[in-house]
Amino acid sequence: MKDPLWPTEVSERLREYLSGTFTGVQFQTAPLAVYDVVTLDVSWTDGPALHEVDLVALQIVLRLHLDTWGTSNEAGSRIDRISKRRTMSPVAEEMLLKVLAADLGTGPGEQDLERFYTLPPVLAASRYRAEKGTIPEFLDLLFEATSFRGSGVGDGDIGGPDTLLCRCALCA
Ligand SMILES: [Zn+2]
Known part of the structure; x- marks a missing residue:
């Protein structure tokens, strides 16, 4: 003991x-x-x-x-x-916003933070049930679903959303 x-x-x-x-x-x-x-x-x-x-x-x-x-x-x-x-670090935020922009088909910086968009494919598997949301809402959801391993953020070695999303036993 x-x-x-x-x-x-x-x-x-x-x-x-x-x-x-x-x-x-x-x-x-x-x-x-x-x-x-x-x-x-x-x-x-x-x-x-x-x-x-x-x-x-x-x-x-x-x-x-x-x-x-x-x-x-x-x-x-x-x-x-x-x-x-x-x-969320500014670097991670920028990266996730780019992922969202690509997924929503808007250019970076063209996003209207108050507009409602259709749920982007990257979040289709999330527990989020609404069909529409704003960019800040999507950003929070994406961050929640993302697992950054080590100091990979900003190293440029993180690919598309497929490699971002958490792959733990609960999420896989
Ligand atoms: Zn997980």
Whole structure:
């Protein structure tokens, strides 16, 4: 039986684990305790999709819980919530806008941000059910469905939407 870990230590382990799993992506993790509720704050730019981080984070937090389960001070390693913030870099935004422009058949810069467009083919498989939407809506959806591996963003080695969309066990 191991000694319980404190939230700061869990937070650091999670950061290391995420960095090892999604190499090249910078993760920030911070524990936040409000009364009895401990939240682990995880943030990163581009990189993997939210649900991919969820899967990895749940795995490690569960493992740490099990490791210390039944010890006299199991409260130490208890994490109640994980909150995630994923930011889109300007480079990624530009890239995704180009993908959308190609898919919608509009030139870059010709897009009317308030106009409603028909759902582009790249988003046909998404959980989005509406038939029409605005460019900002599509951009968010596309970002959500996109998994940027490593520092590939902006390297010019990312092809069309086929290679952008997440291919994890949940999405494939
Ligand atoms: Zn996925």
